[in-house]
Amino acid sequence: xxxxxxxxxxxxxxxxxxxxxxxxxxxxxxxxxxxxxxxxxxxxxxxxxxxxxxxxxxxxxxxxx
Numbered sequence: 001x002x003x004x005x006x007x008x009x010x011x012x013x014x015x016x017x018x019x020x021x022x023x024x025x026x027x028x029x030x031x032x033x034x035x036x037x038x039x040x041x042x043x044x045x046x047x048x049x050x051x052x053x054x055x056x057x058x059x060x061x062x063x064x065x
Contacts, residue, residue, distance in 0.1 A: 001017070001049055001052070001053075003052060003056075006052065006053065006056045007056070009056075011057060011060050011061075014053055014056055014057050014060070015057070017053050018050065018053045018054065018057070021046055021049050021050045021053060022050065024046050025043070025046045025047065025050065028042055028043050028046060029043070
């Protein structure tokens with residue numbers, strides 16, 4: 001997901017996106033553990049997306065204060 005896409009989203013939408021990404025990360029970890037994951041770079045991409053979403057959530061929280 002692009003940073004420009006996240007700027008237009010509300011905090012609730014970002015929270016939903018975060019939950020979705022955390023589920024995806026869990027599924028990728030399970031696939032890796034059972035050796036079903038062939039493209040391990042997906043884990044890195046999901047981790048960075050999670051960090052990106054959390055950054056935007058923190059920025060929105062700071063803007064409200």
